[in-house]
Amino acid sequence: YWNRYPGARCDIESLEYQYGFEDDLPREWKWTERYATQPEILTYLNHVADRFSLRDGIQLETRVTAAVFDEGANRWAVTTDRGDRFSAKFCIMATGCLSAAKVPDFKGIDSFKGDWYHTGNWPHEGVDFTGKRVGVIGTGSSAIQSIPIIATQSKQLTVFQRTANFSVPAHNGPINPEYRAQMKENYTDVRRRARESAAGILARAPGEKSALEVAEEERRAEFESRWQQGGFALGGAFIDLGLNLQANETAAEFVRSKIRETVNNPETAELLCPRDYPFATKRLCVDTGYFETFNRDNVSLVDVKTNPIESITPNGLRTGGKEYEFDCLVFATGFDAMTGALSNIDIRGRGGKALREKWSAGPRTYLGIQIAGFPNLFTITGPGSPSVLSNMIVSIEQHVDWISDCLVYLREHELPTIEATVKAEDEWVDHVNQVADMTLFPLANSWYLGANIPGKPRVFMPYVGGVGNYAVKCQQVAANGYEGFALAAGGS
Numbered sequence: 001y002w003n004r005y006p007g008a009r010c011d012i013e014s015l016e017y018q019y020g021f022e023d024d025l026p027r028e029w030k031w032t033e034r035y036a037t038q039p040e041i042l043t044y045l046n047h048v049a050d051r052f053s054l055r056d057g058i059q060l061e062t063r064v065t066a067a068v069f070d071e072g073a074n075r076w077a078v079t080t081d082r083g084d085r086f087s088a089k090f091c092i093m094a095t096g097c098l099s100a101a102k103v104p105d106f107k108g109i110d111s112f113k114g115d116w117y118h119t120g121n122w123p124h125e126g127v128d129f130t131g132k133r134v135g136v137i138g139t140g141s142s143a144i145q146s147i148p149i150i151a152t153q154s155k156q157l158t159v160f161q162r163t164a165n166f167s168v169p170a171h172n173g174p175i176n177p178e179y180r181a182q183m184k185e186n187y188t189d190v191r192r193r194a195r196e197s198a199a200g201i202l203a204r205a206p207g208e209k210s211a212l213e214v215a216e217e218e219r220r221a222e223f224e225s226r227w228q229q230g231g232f233a234l235g236g237a238f239i240d241l242g243l244n245l246q247a248n249e250t251a252a253e254f255v256r257s258k259i260r261e262t263v264n265n266p267e268t269a270e271l272l273c274p275r276d277y278p279f280a281t282k283r284l285c286v287d288t289g290y291f292e293t294f295n296r297d298n299v300s301l302v303d304v305k306t307n308p309i310e311s312i313t314p315n316g317l318r319t320g321g322k323e324y325e326f327d328c329l330v331f332a333t334g335f336d337a338m339t340g341a342l343s344n345i346d347i348r349g350r351g352g353k354a355l356r357e358k359w360s361a362g363p364r365t366y367l368g369i370q371i372a373g374f375p376n377l378f379t380i381t382g383p384g385s386p387s388v389l390s391n392m393i394v395s396i397e398q399h400v401d402w403i404s405d406c407l408v409y410l411r412e413h414e415l416p417t418i419e420a421t422v423k424a425e426d427e428w429v430d431h432v433n434q435v436a437d438m439t440l441f442p443l444a445n446s447w448y449l450g451a452n453i454p455g456k457p458r459v460f461m462p463y464v465g466g467v468g469n470y471a472v473k474c475q476q477v478a479a480n481g482y483e484g485f486a487l488a489a490g491g492s
């Protein structure tokens with residue numbers, strides 16, 4: 001609904017990125033392309049809302065402003081920007097991990113005389129870039145998808161890059177009918193295997209060898225085969241790419257070699273080669289013609305790492321002591337990830353304590369599902385769960401199932417409240433950090449760590465232990481009578 005920028009599409013394959021809570025839906029729905037476009041996904045969501053008669057339970061065009069726990073009544077009071085007041089026994093925050101769009105606090109932004117847009121909040125009527133001089137700021141997934149399209153629409157496009165990114169080709173196209181038939185026939189099994197996998201994605205099984213145990217030719221052949229397949233397959237080529245810097249560097253150098261082969265101007269190619277962080281420790285991007293776009297005469301690349309953007313001016317922007325003039329600016333500058341949408345709501349738990357205050361040194365949760373001091377409040381794919389390191393649909397459904405079962409359990413056992421204990425939360429946070437520290441992820445200044453938001457505490461937020469392992473842990477917790485949760489009125 002919000003991310004409608006040119007070229008927006010999902011970079012997990014459509015046959016894997018769909019609901020699995022019911023068997024007929026995935027068999028009935030016919031995705032047209034390997035990677036679904038934003039309009040097709042929106043059509044699908046509307047179809048699901050109609051098919052399951054969900055609209056009566058949804059209030060649109062409403063922003064929740066506050067959620068406050070009333071300890072006397074054991075109820076949440078939820079208020080909205082339309083003046084509504086709701087009272088609920090349970091409150092489930094399904095506010096999204098990447099929904100609080102962030103435009104950096106650039107000096108002079110209000111003085112810009114042209115039009116500016118954020119990729120995560122794109123005008124519904126679209127934008128006509130014909131004959132326009134356009135500046136795009138950022139080179140993450142949103143930029144990498146939109147730049148090739150904006151380049152063909154605009155008169156002149158300038159890309160301002162702070163960190164060069166690893167991107168692999170999507171090789172998008174129509175879905176192979178045999179593959180579609182096979183997936184439909186085995187959908188229940190496909191879904192089960194996704195739930196038990198490391199990232200909820202099955203497109204290609206991860207390799208079992210170390211990148212360092214094979215000869216150069218074998219390594220290159222494996223990378224090449226996965227590059228030709230496209231999408232995230234490359235990330236799983238060898239077992240130690242995420243764990244060992246030397247192994248990781250072989251993948252990093254493979255991608256750089258592809259960039260050098262693709263981009264004609266050697267200086268531009270070098271600037272586009274990622275060197276600031278290990279391969280795939282920021283989210284891997286998946287593109288269609290991104291690097292090729294820099295061979296176009298109307299496209300140029302400006303490094304804003306050496307010379308950060310100084311200010312937005314009435315006519316464009318200034319960096320490195322030079323002013324660039326534009327009719328339009330596109331901020332593909334990302335999100336206040338994982339915590340932003342929750343922090344934007346005034347959430348108050350026991351004793352009126354604000355969630356913003358509790359998380360002032362970084363988010364703390366038990367399993368990414370609950371927060372000590374905030375009884376009967378659940379978070380879907382919250383920090384501390386695999387969330388953004390997975391196929392989000394698989395992770396969302398796992399949380400929805402777990403929370404639904406939990407609510408039934410509370411009702412059947414006549415328990416008024418459930419609340420994560422401080423001990424369980426502390427132990428889980430320690431575990432999440434320990435597992436992250438075993439990997440190369442903390443070496444990148446990524447949004448996984450909050451590093452894209454000035455002043456945000458640097459804490460690795462998602463759980464890297466794997467979707468399958470995590471689901472087993474959640475099942476065990478439930479099977480042991482909701483171990484780590486206090487099940488009654490009263491605190492932890």
Ligand code: NAP
Pocket residue numbers: 009010011012098104119120137138139140141142143145160161162163283304309332333334335388447452
């Ligand atoms: P992002 O990955 O956070 O990228 C933001 C970009 O803006 C980065 O290149 C960043 O540079 C740059 N930037 C931020 N502040 C800047 C500043 N002050 N000066 C210069 N550059 C600045 O955001 P995104 O591209 O919107 O993607 C966010 C996530 O959404 C993705 O990682 C992915 O999980 C999801 N997503 C998915 C899809 C898909 O499924 N196809 C598409 C789009 C997004 P630095 O790297 O130096 O911080």
